[in-house]
Amino acid sequence: MLKESIKNELERIVGKENVLTTPEALKAYSYDGTTSWIREPDVVVFPTTTQQVSEIMKLANKEKIPVTPRGGGTNVSGGSVPWLGGIVLCTTKMNKILKIDKENLTATVEPGVVLQDLNIALAKDGLFFPPDPQSFLGATIGGIIAENAGGPACVKYGVTKQYVLGLEVVLPTGEIVNLGGRTLKNVVGYDLLHIFISSEGTLGVITKAELKLNPLPPARKTTMAVYADVAKAGESVFRVLENGVIPDKIELLDNWVINRIEEMMPMGLPKDADAVLLFECDGIPEAVEKETEKIVDIVKKYGAIDVRIAKDMDEANKYWLARRAGFAAVFGKAKTVFAEDVTVPRRKIPDLINKCKELAKKYNIEIVVLGHAGDGNLHPAILTDINNEEHYSRSVKAMDEIIEEAVALGGVLSGEHGIGLEKQKFLKRQLDPVVIDLMKKIKALFDPNNIMNPGKIWE
Amino acid sequence: MEDLKELKKIEQFADQCMKCGFCSFFCPVYQEERVETSVARGKNYLVKLALKGEQKFTDELGKIIGKCLLCKRCVVNCPAKTQIDRVVVGARAQMVKNKGLGFVKNFAFRKVMANRKAFGNYVRLAKAFQWLLPKTEGKIRHLPDFLKALGQGRNIPEIAKTFLRDMVKPVYKPQDGKAPVMRVGFFMGCATDFVYPELGLKMIDFMTKRGIEVVVPQEQSCCGAAIYFSGDFETGRMLAEKNIEAFKDVDMIVTGCATCSSTLKDYEKYLPDNEDQQKRYEEFKKKIKDSTEFIIDVMKVKPEELKLKKEFEGKTATWHDPCHLVRYQNIQAQPRAILKGLKGLKYVEMPNTDLCCGMGGSFSVYHYDLTKKIAAKKMAGINATGADIVVTACPGCMINLIDNILQNKMPQKVYHFLELVE
Incomplete structure (x- = not known):
C-alpha cells in the first residue's frame, strides 16, 4: 500500500492529473504483452520532464520504493510488469x-x-x-x-x-x-x-x-519462395547470404501458420507448402532488381519449388500483412502460447527447425515456426493451455529442450524479447556464473538500493 | 456474484485480445490521453476481470468503458480481430442492468427519446427559447447555459421551424406518374427530423424523381444509437420492435443518416436476447440501405449524370468518412464515386479522412474537451486539402464538424452530399 504522504509528494512533482491510484488504473498497469505475468503497482506516475523523473527517483530511492519504467507496454518478456509493486513510471506523456x-x-x-x-x-x-x-x-x-x-x-x-x-x-x-x-x-x-x-x-x-x-531507400521488392520442406527453407536463408545478397528482410512462415492466415484472410498463400520464405530487397532500383534476380536463382538452386516476385506494392504489402498476422494467428488458436525467441547462427537454422519437428512428435504437441529467419531469430511457438496440466507440462519440457538445443548450436535463448520475467529461469544455461555475478555488481553500483525494476533478469 | 448475462454474450470477443497494444496507435482517445484505461486493451482487460468476478461494476469502471467513441478504428486494425465495440457496448449494457442508467440518461432515453412525440415536444420547447441565444452565423446558435449538458460554448444548429414528420406525407408516388420501379421506406432519423428536415425532403424528391415510390411511416422511431450504445438494451429493443413494425410492409428501407443505417443494421449484432430476436433483427438488417449505397448500388445512378447545383460550381470538395459508414458498413467507394462524378466540382481526398470527427454521440456531451482535441486533428486534415466544402453523409458528424470549424474560425462549409445535387 502506498503511503498517503508519498502519493501527495508524487502529485506535487508531476501534478494531480498525472498520478493514478484507482484500483481500475492499477489493474490496467499490471500487465504487458505476455499472458502470464501479472502484478499490480501501487501507483502509476506520468512525468513530463527529466527534472520530474529525477525528483521521482530521489523520492523512491529515499523511501526504497520499487520503480518500474514503462512505455507502450508492448514488450513480451514481463519486463515492464511491476513485479514488486511500487511505482510504475510511465513515459508515454514524454512523447516529443x-x-x-x-x-x-x-x-x-x-x-x-x-x-x-x-x-x-x-x-x-x-x-x-x-x-x-x-x-x-x-x-x-x-x-x-x-x-x-x-x-x-x-x-x-x-x-x-x-x-x-x-x-x-x-x-x-x-x-x-x-x-x-x-x-x-x-x-x-x-x-x-x-x-x-x-x-x-x-x-x-x-x-x-x-x-x-x-x-529511406527509394525502391523495394518482395519475393516469396515456396518449399516442400521447411528445413530446406532454412537452408536457403544462409545460401542467399553466402552468395553475396543481403536482403533487408528474410522471414519464414511454416505450413501451420500459412493455413491459419489463409483462414483469417484468404490471400492465395500456397496452403500445401511446408514453408515459405519472404525476401525483401531495398535500395536503389537497379540494385534491387539485380538482387531479386539473384535471390530467385539461388533459392531455385537450393530447393524452392516455386518463386513469386510481387508485381507491385499491393501484392508485396499483402505478403507482409500475412507475415504480421502470423502472431495473431498463433495466439488466436491456443489458450497459452510459449512464443520462443531463441536465436542461432544462421548456418544452424535447419538444425533448429528439425529439432522443433522432432520435439513436436516426441511430446505430441503443436510447435509452429515463424520468424526472422534471416538473422536466425526463429520464434518457434508452442501451443498449449495452462489449465491443461498434463499438456502444459509436456510443452514446458519441449520448450526446455528447444532452448537447450539453441544454446548447444551456439545460439542464445533470447534474440530480441529480453529476459524480463519470462526467461529468468534459463539465464544460467546461457551465462557463466562469473558473468552473472559481474552483472549483479554493475546493477548494485548503479542502483545500491535495488529499486530499479527489481525482480527482473535473474532469479 | 453479480449478474453477468450481457458480459457472457461478449466473452468470446474479449478473449480474442492478445494484449499486443497496437490499438493504442489507432485510438483517438488514447492519442490524446496516453493512459492505458483509455485504450481498447485496457478496457478489454478490465472487462475480462469483471467476467471472472475480479472487477466490480464500479463508477470508475463505468467511466472507463464510457470513454470510448465506438469509432472502431482499433477494431479494423486489430491483428487478433477483437471486436472491442461489442465488448464495450456489452459491458455498458451490463453496467446499466446492474447499476441503472444515471439520472440524465434515464430521463433522456426512457422518457424523451424513446417516445417520438415527447422527444418532439422537448425539442420544440428548446426551439421556443432559441431567440434568446446569441446568433453566431446563419443558422448556427450558441448553446446557453441551461443546455450546458451539451457542452459549454458549443455551436449547435438551429432547430427546424417545422419538423420533417409534420411535413411528410405517408406515401409519395413517382413524379412521372408511371408505375413505380420500386417501393422503399424512408427512415428519417432524429437529426434529419428535427434539424435538417429539408435533407429528408431532398432524399424523397431524389427518389421519386427517378421512379421510386417512397413510404414514410409515421410510427417510425429513433434508431436507438445513443440509447443502445450507452447500454440501455431494454429501450433499444423496444425501439427495434417499433421500427420493425413500422416498416413491415416494405422490403427496403433507406436513410440519409450513416449512424441510423448502421444502427438499424446492427440490431442483430448488439441487441438480441433470444433466437427469435436474433432472427428477426437479421431479417430487418437485409432491408436497410444507407443513401450512399442505395443510390450507387441499388438505383445504379451514374454519378456523371447527376447535376451539380449551380452554387457549387467551381468549388473544391473533400469527403469525411463517418465511422458508421466507413467502418461499420465498409462504405467508402460509393460517396467518392458520387463526388468525383459530379461535373464542375473538384474533389480532393482528405488526409486522415477516416479519422473520427470526435462526436461519438453522447461521448461529446460528457467529454466535450476531448471531442474538441480529437476534432482538431480532423480540422488539420480539412485545412490541408484546401477544400471549400466538406461533404459527408451523417448529420451527427455534420453537427460536430460545423461546431469545430466555427470554433477554429475556418472558412469551410459542411454539407450532406445530397445537398449538392439538383
Whole structure:
C-alpha cells in the first residue's frame, strides 16, 4: 500500500492529473504483452520532464520504493510488469520529437515517442529509423532502447544498439547523466552508453535519446519462395547470404501458420507448402532488381519449388500483412502460447527447425515456426493451455529442450524479447556464473538500493 | 456474484485480445490521453476481470468503458480481430442492468427519446427559447447555459421551424406518374427530423424523381444509437420492435443518416436476447440501405449524370468518412464515386479522412474537451486539402464538424452530399 504522504509528494512533482491510484488504473498497469505475468503497482506516475523523473527517483530511492519504467507496454518478456509493486513510471506523456537533423542524419527524441510516429515524421525528410520491432505501432523509443529491440530488417540494418548515439539517463539515485554523444565515433572512456541498451529498465530511466538515422531507400521488392520442406527453407536463408545478397528482410512462415492466415484472410498463400520464405530487397532500383534476380536463382538452386516476385506494392504489402498476422494467428488458436525467441547462427537454422519437428512428435504437441529467419531469430511457438496440466507440462519440457538445443548450436535463448520475467529461469544455461555475478555488481553500483525494476533478469 | 448475462454474450470477443497494444496507435482517445484505461486493451482487460468476478461494476469502471467513441478504428486494425465495440457496448449494457442508467440518461432515453412525440415536444420547447441565444452565423446558435449538458460554448444548429414528420406525407408516388420501379421506406432519423428536415425532403424528391415510390411511416422511431450504445438494451429493443413494425410492409428501407443505417443494421449484432430476436433483427438488417449505397448500388445512378447545383460550381470538395459508414458498413467507394462524378466540382481526398470527427454521440456531451482535441486533428486534415466544402453523409458528424470549424474560425462549409445535387 502506498503511503498517503508519498502519493501527495508524487502529485506535487508531476501534478494531480498525472498520478493514478484507482484500483481500475492499477489493474490496467499490471500487465504487458505476455499472458502470464501479472502484478499490480501501487501507483502509476506520468512525468513530463527529466527534472520530474529525477525528483521521482530521489523520492523512491529515499523511501526504497520499487520503480518500474514503462512505455507502450508492448514488450513480451514481463519486463515492464511491476513485479514488486511500487511505482510504475510511465513515459508515454514524454512523447516529443525534439529535433530531426537532416544534415547529420540524427534525431533527438523523448522516450515516449512511438516508433511509428517517429518514422512518419522522419519520412517527410526522406529518413527512417531502421530497427523495426513488429510492435512499432505501440512501442516507444525508451522501451525499444531498454530492450535493444530488433525486427525483420536487422538482417541488413542491425538492431537498436547500432542506432543509438547518446542517451540522457536518470539514475536510480536521481542524478541526471549524459552518455555517448552525437557523433558516430566516440571512444572517450568506458562505453557506458551500451550498458543501458538492453538493460531492461534495471539501471535507470532513459529520458532523452540521440538516434542515428538512414535515408529511406527509394525502391523495394518482395519475393516469396515456396518449399516442400521447411528445413530446406532454412537452408536457403544462409545460401542467399553466402552468395553475396543481403536482403533487408528474410522471414519464414511454416505450413501451420500459412493455413491459419489463409483462414483469417484468404490471400492465395500456397496452403500445401511446408514453408515459405519472404525476401525483401531495398535500395536503389537497379540494385534491387539485380538482387531479386539473384535471390530467385539461388533459392531455385537450393530447393524452392516455386518463386513469386510481387508485381507491385499491393501484392508485396499483402505478403507482409500475412507475415504480421502470423502472431495473431498463433495466439488466436491456443489458450497459452510459449512464443520462443531463441536465436542461432544462421548456418544452424535447419538444425533448429528439425529439432522443433522432432520435439513436436516426441511430446505430441503443436510447435509452429515463424520468424526472422534471416538473422536466425526463429520464434518457434508452442501451443498449449495452462489449465491443461498434463499438456502444459509436456510443452514446458519441449520448450526446455528447444532452448537447450539453441544454446548447444551456439545460439542464445533470447534474440530480441529480453529476459524480463519470462526467461529468468534459463539465464544460467546461457551465462557463466562469473558473468552473472559481474552483472549483479554493475546493477548494485548503479542502483545500491535495488529499486530499479527489481525482480527482473535473474532469479 | 453479480449478474453477468450481457458480459457472457461478449466473452468470446474479449478473449480474442492478445494484449499486443497496437490499438493504442489507432485510438483517438488514447492519442490524446496516453493512459492505458483509455485504450481498447485496457478496457478489454478490465472487462475480462469483471467476467471472472475480479472487477466490480464500479463508477470508475463505468467511466472507463464510457470513454470510448465506438469509432472502431482499433477494431479494423486489430491483428487478433477483437471486436472491442461489442465488448464495450456489452459491458455498458451490463453496467446499466446492474447499476441503472444515471439520472440524465434515464430521463433522456426512457422518457424523451424513446417516445417520438415527447422527444418532439422537448425539442420544440428548446426551439421556443432559441431567440434568446446569441446568433453566431446563419443558422448556427450558441448553446446557453441551461443546455450546458451539451457542452459549454458549443455551436449547435438551429432547430427546424417545422419538423420533417409534420411535413411528410405517408406515401409519395413517382413524379412521372408511371408505375413505380420500386417501393422503399424512408427512415428519417432524429437529426434529419428535427434539424435538417429539408435533407429528408431532398432524399424523397431524389427518389421519386427517378421512379421510386417512397413510404414514410409515421410510427417510425429513433434508431436507438445513443440509447443502445450507452447500454440501455431494454429501450433499444423496444425501439427495434417499433421500427420493425413500422416498416413491415416494405422490403427496403433507406436513410440519409450513416449512424441510423448502421444502427438499424446492427440490431442483430448488439441487441438480441433470444433466437427469435436474433432472427428477426437479421431479417430487418437485409432491408436497410444507407443513401450512399442505395443510390450507387441499388438505383445504379451514374454519378456523371447527376447535376451539380449551380452554387457549387467551381468549388473544391473533400469527403469525411463517418465511422458508421466507413467502418461499420465498409462504405467508402460509393460517396467518392458520387463526388468525383459530379461535373464542375473538384474533389480532393482528405488526409486522415477516416479519422473520427470526435462526436461519438453522447461521448461529446460528457467529454466535450476531448471531442474538441480529437476534432482538431480532423480540422488539420480539412485545412490541408484546401477544400471549400466538406461533404459527408451523417448529420451527427455534420453537427460536430460545423461546431469545430466555427470554433477554429475556418472558412469551410459542411454539407450532406445530397445537398449538392439538383
